[in-house]
Amino acid sequence: MSATVPVNLPGRAYDIIIGPGVLDSAGERIAAMGGRKHICILTDANVAKLHLQTLQTALTATGLTSDALILPAGESTKCWAELERSVEWLLSHKVERDDVVVAFGGGVIGDLAGFACAVLRRGVRFVQIPTSLLAQVDSSVGGKTGINSPSGKNLIGAFHQPSLVIADTALLGTLTPRDFLAGYGEVVKYGLLGDADFFDWLEAEGPKLAAGDMAARVRAVERSCQMKADIVERDETEQGDRALLNLGHTFCHALEAATGYSDRLLHGEGVAIGCALAFELSAKLGLCSQEDPSRVRAHLRDMGMKVDISDIPGALPDADGLLALMGQDKKVKDGKLRFILARGIGEAFITSDVPRDAVHAVLRDALRA
Numbered sequence: 001m002s003a004t005v006p007v008n009l010p011g012r013a014y015d016i017i018i019g020p021g022v023l024d025s026a027g028e029r030i031a032a033m034g035g036r037k038h039i040c041i042l043t044d045a046n047v048a049k050l051h052l053q054t055l056q057t058a059l060t061a062t063g064l065t066s067d068a069l070i071l072p073a074g075e076s077t078k079c080w081a082e083l084e085r086s087v088e089w090l091l092s093h094k095v096e097r098d099d100v101v102v103a104f105g106g107g108v109i110g111d112l113a114g115f116a117c118a119v120l121r122r123g124v125r126f127v128q129i130p131t132s133l134l135a136q137v138d139s140s141v142g143g144k145t146g147i148n149s150p151s152g153k154n155l156i157g158a159f160h161q162p163s164l165v166i167a168d169t170a171l172l173g174t175l176t177p178r179d180f181l182a183g184y185g186e187v188v189k190y191g192l193l194g195d196a197d198f199f200d201w202l203e204a205e206g207p208k209l210a211a212g213d214m215a216a217r218v219r220a221v222e223r224s225c226q227m228k229a230d231i232v233e234r235d236e237t238e239q240g241d242r243a244l245l246n247l248g249h250t251f252c253h254a255l256e257a258a259t260g261y262s263d264r265l266l267h268g269e270g271v272a273i274g275c276a277l278a279f280e281l282s283a284k285l286g287l288c289s290q291e292d293p294s295r296v297r298a299h300l301r302d303m304g305m306k307v308d309i310s311d312i313p314g315a316l317p318d319a320d321g322l323l324a325l326m327g328q329d330k331k332v333k334d335g336k337l338r339f340i341l342a343r344g345i346g347e348a349f350i351t352s353d354v355p356r357d358a359v360h361a362v363l364r365d366a367l368r369a
């Protein structure tokens with residue numbers, strides 16, 4: 001029940017190893033990469049408590065020693081202060097360019113550690129060992145790394161590909177239901193952006209997947225990684241097609257900024273709400289039928305996820321305020337927003353041809369609901 005997805009980037013190719021128990025092979029796989037025998041691990045407090053010992057035992061079994069920096073859990077860790085702490089800690093361990101650093105955690109640790117490795121000595125190798133569903137299906141793959149700014153999400157960062165990804169699906173068993181479902185938001189995104197059959201399958205198997213069915217989890221991680229790898233191979237640095245992976249994110253990032261990158265809204269929850277809004281906007285513009293957003297929302301609702309802006313606790317800015325936050329989106333070109341919209345489920349495309357009034361109206365309706 002395991003799978004390997006290659007990411008074929010010229011000069012920077014790597015494998016994504018997926019399956020229950022693959023963490024046990026981390027020592028062998030990392031030792032095979034060469035470099036010195038001491039491994040620095042960046043992780044967070046939740047993951048350290050549950051799984052660090054297993055990782056360190058796997059490393060020790062092949063003669064590797066390790067030290068870990070345990071950072072606070074949560075989105076607010078993707079900040080300058082924790083970046084500085086991480087880089088200085090790695091420097092204090094005299095990490096060299098050919099050493100291997102391990103990012104062991106969810107997307108927060110992966111993004112922060114990846115960025116620390118991108119800037120440390122202008123580039124140190126790192127291995128992603130994603131422990132959340134979100135990190136296994138999305139953030140550990142493709143080399144986007146970075147931190148947040150009060151001005152906007154992920155505004156400080158770099159492209160820096162990992163040298164290997166080890167996604168042990170058994171680790172997903174200790175996620176809280178909320179964190180698991182947040183990751184599921186990105187899984188649904190893949191079906192919506194480019195694979196209608198996968199979305200059909202999620203409608204049928206999603207509940208089983210959430211309940212812990214391992215074969216379903218492996219299949220969802222593998223399909224998501226395969227779709228991401230295909231897109232990243234075509235367009236590593238988002239000059240074009242890679243922006244498809246941003247379906248729902250223009251809305252999501254504005255909502256995350258509006259909620260102060262806090263526990264009020266997790267990234268994957270924002271992606272689910274953002275995908276529903278992107279489909280509402282597509283329907284409003286006559287690009288797809290009204291049945292499509294209804295179907296998207298019905299599936300998210302069936303899974304017990306946040307679907308509407310009103311599912312976010314606490315006050316939010318009005319439609320103008322959210323539009324202003326969207327102005328910091330990295331897809332903005334010549335001052336104009338670009339969106340990922342859809343002609344149907346599995347048929348997303350990138351466009352800058354979206355009247356501001358239509359976006360305003362969708363936001364206004366969503367805030368009123």
Ligand SMILES: NC(=O)c1ccc[n+]([C@@H]2O[C@H](COP(=O)([O-])OP(=O)(O)OC[C@H]3O[C@@H](n4cnc5c(N)ncnc54)[C@H](O)[C@@H]3O)[C@@H](O)[C@H]2O)c1
Pocket residue numbers: 044045046047050073074075078105106107108109111131132133134135138139140141142143144145154171172173174175176179182183186266267268
């Ligand atoms: N670089 C990319 O391409 C990319 C893609 C998608 C998302 N992201 C980023 O990823 C971040 C979200 O990632 P996330 O949802 O993994 O958040 P996260 O890293 O905060 O993890 C969510 C929570 O789950 C806990 N956790 C992780 N693994 C666990 C396990 N096995 N058992 C128990 N608890 C565990 C963490 O401690 C945390 O409390 C956001 O910052 C988002 O911007 C990046």
Ligand SMILES: O=C(O)C(=O)C[C@@H](O)[C@H](O)[C@H](O)COP(=O)(O)O
Pocket residue numbers: 138142144153154186238242243245246249330
């Ligand atoms: O890998 C990508 O490309 C993505 O867009 C994946 C997204 O799920 C992810 O949240 C990413 O970090 C967003 O990128 P950004 O460039 O909009 O910050």
Ligand SMILES: [Zn+2]
Pocket residue numbers: 138186249267271
């Ligand atoms: Zn995302």
